[in-house]
Amino acid sequence: MPTTTTTTTASADGQVSRTRSPLMGWSAVVSVMLGIFAIVTTEILPIGLLTSIGSSFGVSDGTAGLMMTMPGFLAAIAAPAVTVVTARFDRRLMLCVFVLLLAVANFLAAVAPVYWLVLISRIMVGITIGGFWSIGAGLAERLVPPASVGRATAVIFSAVPLGSVLGVPMGTLIGDLAGWRTAFTVMGVLTAGVLVMLLLCVPPLPPVRVTRLRVLGGLLRNTGTRFAFLLTFLVVLAHFGTYTYVTPFLEQVTHISGALITTFLLVYGAAGVLGNFLGGAWVGRRPRTVFGLAGGLIAAATLLLPVGGRSQSGVLILLIVWGIAYGAVPIASQTWFSKAAPHAPEAASVLFTASFQATISLGALAGGVVLDRTSPSAVMLLGGGTAALMALAAGARIAARLTGPASPLEETGHR
Secondary structure (H helix, E strand, O other): OOOOOEEOOOOOOOOOOOOOOHHHHHHHHHHHHHHHHHHHHHHHOHHHHHHHHHHHHOOOHHHHOHHHHHHHHHHHHHHHHHHHHOOOOOHHHHHHHHHHHHHHHHHHHHHOOOHHHHHHHHHHHHHHHHHHHHHHOOOHHHHOOHHHHHHHHHHHHOHHHHHHHHHHHHHHHHHHHHOHHHHHHHHHHHHHHHHHHHHHHOOOOOOOEEOOHHHHHHHHOOHHHHHHHHHHHHHHHHHHHHHOOHHHHHHHOOOOOOHHHHHHHHHHHHHHHHHHHHHHHHOOOOHHHHHHHHHHHHHHHHHHHHHHOOOHHHHHHHHHHHHHHHHOHHHHHHHHHHHHOOOOHHHHHHHHHHHHHHHHHHHHHHHHHHHHHOOHHHHHHHHHHHHHHHHHHHHHHHHHOOOOOOOOOOOOOOO
């Protein structure tokens, strides 16, 4: 069955209105971007607060890692499910519903008296991730004129690396100053502000493109999509299997804590922003090279941490390398999925979201199991080995130099 996307119109005249001013259109784009930023930041917020949250409830670091595991699994399920079930609902309404759910989840975590309520809040986060991202990632073409769609899409996707690299140090800083519950409260307030922006800036968006299950099934038969799955699985498994537990590593191996950990994570975040810009500049022409290089740098940094991470200067250098590398990962992965399915952008976005989120959960879960049974250094070594496998797979793909129509990801200049 061919992979196609069914297009329907829901408005009275069968057209999507483009009469809004450019300012309002870009305000809507920024609103969607901030929604994704709030989602990504909320998702990874527990990483920098892991030990303090675990201590509050008397659970191990590995058990506390369930806060990272649960949202990813739920998001992986919610992404395709929400896309199909809500296909005929107004997209603006669905965005607002999911952001409201995220705000409630943050406030619930902030006041939870027992750990299982924190986990309930993380389930709500997972549903929001899968639903909002699958809808919001493809909205640029409906918010701005055709000539601006590329730039608007880049703005929306910039929320992923920015949230990924800034969320942990921001949460750690707030947690150190006022406690981990305050960090969740701040995120709840921020999310409520995003909800107001969505209500004010995003116009009604009746569904005009319906992605059905057969479209997703067709993409899974695509060689480029399957290879994107493989690379994404390996590098995200390696990153979140290790980075979820970077705070215990810094405490137990580097022997630093408190404000210094916050500083180091802020440096990591800044390096990640740099990696995002560098990756974004090159990924359009050389997606395989960017993705493979990112995986190789993550492998090098994590494999060297058990030795080089024993000193403050050594761990800082390795965190900078790690941050630059991971900053390029989300945009490289998403670009690979998009190039593999240029005819079905919403479906490609769903598969990107599902694969990324499911692997975040597996990585956090695997890292927690290893940490509880061995040590933070062992976690880094296993994660580094996994990232090395990803880099080798990407390198083999480059060496093969696949050409022709069946290889949509062939890089410019490598034919």
